[in-house]
Amino acid sequence: MANVKYKACDNCFQAVGKVNIVGNIFMIVLKGFLGVVGGSKGLIADAIHSCADLLATIVMIIGIKISGQEKNERYPYGYGKAEHIVAIVICLFLYVIAAYILYDGVMTIVEGRMVIPCTVAVWGAVFSILINELMFRQALCAGTKANSPSMVAKAWESRTDVYSSIAVVFGVIGAKMGFHFMDPLAAVVVGLMIFRMCFEMTQEAALALLDKAPEEASRVALLDRFNTLIEDIAVEIRDVKVRELGAILDFVVEVKVPDCITVQEGEKIKQLIAERVAGQQERESVLTVRLYPFENQAAVPA
Amino acid sequence: MSLKKYENLEVLLAPVIVLAFTGLLAVMYGWVGTMNSVGAETREVPEPAETRIVAGTAPALPPGDGLNIDTGIGGNMMQLRDVNGNIIPGGIGGNQGNIQLNQFAPMGIGLGQMQLTGEAPIPSGIGNDQMQLAAGMTSAYLGLEVADISGVMARQMGLPNNTGVMVHDVIPGSPAAKAGFAAGDIILKCDLRPVGSIDQMAKIISMMQPGEVVKFAVINHDNKRRSLHVKLSDGPTGIRQAAVKKAARSWLGLDVQNIDLVMKEQLGLADRNGVIVGYVFPDSPAGAAGIGVGDVLRRINGVHITDTGQFAKVLAGGNGAQPIELALIHQGRNSVIRVTPGRPPAEPGATPVIPKAEMLIEGSWIGMDVSELNPTEAKESGLPRGTRGIIVNDVESPPATMVGFMTGDCITAINSVPTPTIKQFVQATKGQSGAVVDILRGNRHMYVTVPPPGFTQQGTPMRQNTTGLNQVAMVKPAPEVVAVLVSGPDLNSPTGSEQWQSNLLLVNLRNNSYAITQVGQGEQLVDALHNNRVNTLICAGLSQQTAQMLTAHQIEVYTGVVGPALETVHLYKAGQLVALRLGG
Structure with missing residues (x-):
C-alpha cells in the first residue's frame, strides 16, 4: 500500500503506531511522576488521560491481533468483535476513574483544601504538549505522504489531547498566582475530557457490535466508487453492505448480471470485482460478491 | 491449545498493566489534596503574621537597659523577657515599645522553619522584629x-x-x-x-x-x-494602652498550637488540619464551654482552620460580642460548640522559675539536663499544687534548643505517658524517635514536639551537610567574613543574642569555610569582630551600647534575626535582611 516517494517515508509511516505507544508511555510516566512530586492534581489527572489514550491504542492492537486469529469450528466468523467487548470493559473501568477524579476535584474545591503545586508540574504539562505536537506532526506528515486519510484524521483527532495539558498549565500557574482552586479545577476539566473520550469509545464499540456501517463508508458513496471501478465490465452493482470485524472491513457486494451467463462466467465476474475492489481498500478487507440476474428477465417462471 | 492461551495472556497483560497503573495514579490523585505530610509544607506559602501597629515611637531599645527580645523558639508563643528573667505571658503590657503581640501570633521557630524553605519573600517572623527595629528608628x-x-x-x-x-x-x-x-x-x-x-x-x-x-x-x-x-x-505615650485594649477583643482564653507530623502520629490524629489546644485559662469562655487541653479545633464559624496564624486572624475578624461557632474534636469525637468571647482578666504574671545552682542533675535528654521535681520546688515555681514531673535545669545544645525547650519547663508526660519520676522519664525516652512532650511552663500547659533525629517537626528530613561549607579551625581575617551570634556550636543552631549566647560563627563567603569560636559580650565582642576584620554581624538581639560601638567600627549590624544560623547567612547573601540604622 505504501505508494510513497521515499523509502524513509514508508519507514516513518510504519513507525507511527510504535511512536504513539512509546510517546504515550513516556508522557504517562513523566506526568505521573511530576504530578505526584509536584503535588498537582491536574497533572495526575492528565497522566490518567494519557493512560486512557494508551488504552485506546492497546485496544486497537488487541483488535488486530485477535481478528488475525484463524476462524475455527466454534467461531466460524472469527474473533473480530472481541475488540469491542474489551473496549467496553476497559471503558467501564475508566468511567469509575473519571468519576472519582471529578468527585475528588469538586470536593477539593468545595471544601477549600489547599492544593498548591510546585512549578515542576508546569514543566510536565509543557513537555507533554510538545511531545503531543511532535507526534501529531509526524502522524500528519506520514499520513499525507502515504496517502492515508484515516491516519490524517486520527492525527487531528489525537491533537485534541493537548487541551488537557493546556488546562493543567493554566491550573498550576493559576494556583501559583494564588487561586488555589485552579489546580483542582483543571483536574475536573481533564476528568470531563476523560469522560467524553470514554463515552465516545463506548459508543463506537457498542455501535460496532450492532454492525453499524463504518463512518468512512456511506452506502451511496461506496456504490458510486465501486461502480466506477468496474465500468469496463458490463455489470452493475446493486447494493453494498459493509461492517467492521475488528480491524477488517467485511463487504457484501450485490451485483446485477444478465441471467444468460454461465456459472463459469459468473465466477469470473466475482473474482474480477473482488480483485479490483479489495485492491483499492485502504484497510484489510474481506469481500463477498453475490450475483443477481437482471430483474426484468429474472422473473422466476411460475 | 496451551500455546494459544499464552498468546491471549500476553495480549491481555498490556491493558491490565496500564489499568493497574491508572488505578495507582488515581490513588495518588486522591492523596495530593489531603496528604499534608512530607514535603507539603515546602509548597505552601506561609501566611504573613499578625495585626500590629505600623508606626514607631522612641527607639525600641532604651540605652543601658539591656532589654532583649527573646523570641522563645517554638510553641508559637512569644514571650518578652527582661534581664531579670521575668516572663511576661502574652507579651502585652511590657515595657517594650509599641510592639503589639497577639497571643496566638505564630512567632519563633514555626516561622523560622518557613524561612528554611526560602519561599517567604520577606523574612517573616524575624522580618517582623526587623521591621519594628527599622520602624523604631523613626518616631x-x-x-x-x-x-x-x-x-x-x-x-x-x-x-x-x-x-x-x-x-x-x-x-x-x-x-x-x-x-x-x-x-x-x-x-x-x-x-x-x-x-x-x-x-x-x-x-x-x-x-x-x-x-x-x-x-x-x-x-x-x-x-x-x-x-x-x-x-x-x-507618637503619643498613650499608644501602648490603645494597643493593649484592642488586643483584648475576642478573647477565648485558650492557647493553640499548630499540629505537626510528630503530634499527628503520637496523638493518633486523623490528619493535621486544625490547631490543638495547649492550655485553657481557668474561668475563661473556652473553659466554660468545655474545651479541654488536647482538643483539636477544626472550624471557626464554618471556616477551616489551617494554622494558628489564620485562626487568630479569623478570630480577630469577628465581632467581639458575637458567639463563635467552633467545630472541634473533643476526646476523639466531633462536636460543635458555641462560645462567646470575653475580655481577658488582668494577667497575674507567672512566677519565674530560677534554677538553683545546687540543683542535682539527674539525667540528660536531647541536649538538656533534667531532674525530678520535688514538691517544695513545685510550690516555689508557681506550678499547680501536686504537680509531679521532670524539671528542665539547663537547655544546652540541639535538638533541645531547636525544638523550644526552656529552662524551668516541667515535663509532665511524653507521648501521653506520664513521667512523674525520673525512672519513668528514662523509660519513656528510651528508644524514642519523635515525641510529643506535655510541659508546664509558667503555670500553663503546652505541647513541645521532638522530631526524630535528622528530621524537622514537619517530618521533612534535615539537610545533612548540603551547606557547601567546610568547617575550619580558624577563618582568616578578611573583609568578606560574616559573623553570626549563635546559641549552639553548629550551623543549624538558632541565632543568639549578645546577652545569652557566647558562640560566634564566622563564615568566609569567598572560600565557603566557617569556624565557630567563643566570644564575650560588649567590648569583647566588638574586639573579636574587629580583629577578624569582620564588617557584618547577624544576631537575634544586641544591646544599644554594643550596637553603637559596632556602628562606630563601621560594622554593619543585622539584629532581630531569628532562625538557623546558616539560613540567616543565606538570607544575608540574598540581600533579604535589613540592616540596623542608628541615629538619623
Missing part, C-alpha cells in the same frame, strides 16, 4: 492598626491577591483618624507606592519623619476610592 506616628488581607478575604472583596492592607482599627485622635480613616478601609497605595502587605507599608512609613505628609489611596466601605492625606506626628 513618625500614624495611628493605624492594619492587617494583611488573606486570600479568602481578597476574593470576597474582588481584589487581586497581595493587594492592599486592611485597616483594622484607627486609634482615636491619631493623625490617621484626623485624616478620615475608618476601620474597614483598604489601603491600596501609601506614598504613591502600591502596598500588598504590612511589611511593605511598615517599610514606607519607617522612612518618614514626623511632620511629613503621606498620601494614601484607599477603598472605603462604600467601595469608593478616595485619597487621604496624613500628616505624621510624634
Whole structure:
C-alpha cells in the first residue's frame, strides 16, 4: 500500500503506531511522576488521560491481533468483535476513574483544601504538549505522504489531547498566582475530557457490535466508487453492505448480471470485482460478491 | 491449545498493566489534596503574621537597659523577657515599645522553619522584629492598626491577591483618624507606592519623619476610592494602652498550637488540619464551654482552620460580642460548640522559675539536663499544687534548643505517658524517635514536639551537610567574613543574642569555610569582630551600647534575626535582611 516517494517515508509511516505507544508511555510516566512530586492534581489527572489514550491504542492492537486469529469450528466468523467487548470493559473501568477524579476535584474545591503545586508540574504539562505536537506532526506528515486519510484524521483527532495539558498549565500557574482552586479545577476539566473520550469509545464499540456501517463508508458513496471501478465490465452493482470485524472491513457486494451467463462466467465476474475492489481498500478487507440476474428477465417462471 | 492461551495472556497483560497503573495514579490523585505530610509544607506559602501597629515611637531599645527580645523558639508563643528573667505571658503590657503581640501570633521557630524553605519573600517572623527595629528608628506616628488581607478575604472583596492592607482599627485622635480613616478601609497605595502587605507599608512609613505628609489611596466601605492625606506626628505615650485594649477583643482564653507530623502520629490524629489546644485559662469562655487541653479545633464559624496564624486572624475578624461557632474534636469525637468571647482578666504574671545552682542533675535528654521535681520546688515555681514531673535545669545544645525547650519547663508526660519520676522519664525516652512532650511552663500547659533525629517537626528530613561549607579551625581575617551570634556550636543552631549566647560563627563567603569560636559580650565582642576584620554581624538581639560601638567600627549590624544560623547567612547573601540604622 505504501505508494510513497521515499523509502524513509514508508519507514516513518510504519513507525507511527510504535511512536504513539512509546510517546504515550513516556508522557504517562513523566506526568505521573511530576504530578505526584509536584503535588498537582491536574497533572495526575492528565497522566490518567494519557493512560486512557494508551488504552485506546492497546485496544486497537488487541483488535488486530485477535481478528488475525484463524476462524475455527466454534467461531466460524472469527474473533473480530472481541475488540469491542474489551473496549467496553476497559471503558467501564475508566468511567469509575473519571468519576472519582471529578468527585475528588469538586470536593477539593468545595471544601477549600489547599492544593498548591510546585512549578515542576508546569514543566510536565509543557513537555507533554510538545511531545503531543511532535507526534501529531509526524502522524500528519506520514499520513499525507502515504496517502492515508484515516491516519490524517486520527492525527487531528489525537491533537485534541493537548487541551488537557493546556488546562493543567493554566491550573498550576493559576494556583501559583494564588487561586488555589485552579489546580483542582483543571483536574475536573481533564476528568470531563476523560469522560467524553470514554463515552465516545463506548459508543463506537457498542455501535460496532450492532454492525453499524463504518463512518468512512456511506452506502451511496461506496456504490458510486465501486461502480466506477468496474465500468469496463458490463455489470452493475446493486447494493453494498459493509461492517467492521475488528480491524477488517467485511463487504457484501450485490451485483446485477444478465441471467444468460454461465456459472463459469459468473465466477469470473466475482473474482474480477473482488480483485479490483479489495485492491483499492485502504484497510484489510474481506469481500463477498453475490450475483443477481437482471430483474426484468429474472422473473422466476411460475 | 496451551500455546494459544499464552498468546491471549500476553495480549491481555498490556491493558491490565496500564489499568493497574491508572488505578495507582488515581490513588495518588486522591492523596495530593489531603496528604499534608512530607514535603507539603515546602509548597505552601506561609501566611504573613499578625495585626500590629505600623508606626514607631522612641527607639525600641532604651540605652543601658539591656532589654532583649527573646523570641522563645517554638510553641508559637512569644514571650518578652527582661534581664531579670521575668516572663511576661502574652507579651502585652511590657515595657517594650509599641510592639503589639497577639497571643496566638505564630512567632519563633514555626516561622523560622518557613524561612528554611526560602519561599517567604520577606523574612517573616524575624522580618517582623526587623521591621519594628527599622520602624523604631523613626518616631513618625500614624495611628493605624492594619492587617494583611488573606486570600479568602481578597476574593470576597474582588481584589487581586497581595493587594492592599486592611485597616483594622484607627486609634482615636491619631493623625490617621484626623485624616478620615475608618476601620474597614483598604489601603491600596501609601506614598504613591502600591502596598500588598504590612511589611511593605511598615517599610514606607519607617522612612518618614514626623511632620511629613503621606498620601494614601484607599477603598472605603462604600467601595469608593478616595485619597487621604496624613500628616505624621510624634507618637503619643498613650499608644501602648490603645494597643493593649484592642488586643483584648475576642478573647477565648485558650492557647493553640499548630499540629505537626510528630503530634499527628503520637496523638493518633486523623490528619493535621486544625490547631490543638495547649492550655485553657481557668474561668475563661473556652473553659466554660468545655474545651479541654488536647482538643483539636477544626472550624471557626464554618471556616477551616489551617494554622494558628489564620485562626487568630479569623478570630480577630469577628465581632467581639458575637458567639463563635467552633467545630472541634473533643476526646476523639466531633462536636460543635458555641462560645462567646470575653475580655481577658488582668494577667497575674507567672512566677519565674530560677534554677538553683545546687540543683542535682539527674539525667540528660536531647541536649538538656533534667531532674525530678520535688514538691517544695513545685510550690516555689508557681506550678499547680501536686504537680509531679521532670524539671528542665539547663537547655544546652540541639535538638533541645531547636525544638523550644526552656529552662524551668516541667515535663509532665511524653507521648501521653506520664513521667512523674525520673525512672519513668528514662523509660519513656528510651528508644524514642519523635515525641510529643506535655510541659508546664509558667503555670500553663503546652505541647513541645521532638522530631526524630535528622528530621524537622514537619517530618521533612534535615539537610545533612548540603551547606557547601567546610568547617575550619580558624577563618582568616578578611573583609568578606560574616559573623553570626549563635546559641549552639553548629550551623543549624538558632541565632543568639549578645546577652545569652557566647558562640560566634564566622563564615568566609569567598572560600565557603566557617569556624565557630567563643566570644564575650560588649567590648569583647566588638574586639573579636574587629580583629577578624569582620564588617557584618547577624544576631537575634544586641544591646544599644554594643550596637553603637559596632556602628562606630563601621560594622554593619543585622539584629532581630531569628532562625538557623546558616539560613540567616543565606538570607544575608540574598540581600533579604535589613540592616540596623542608628541615629538619623
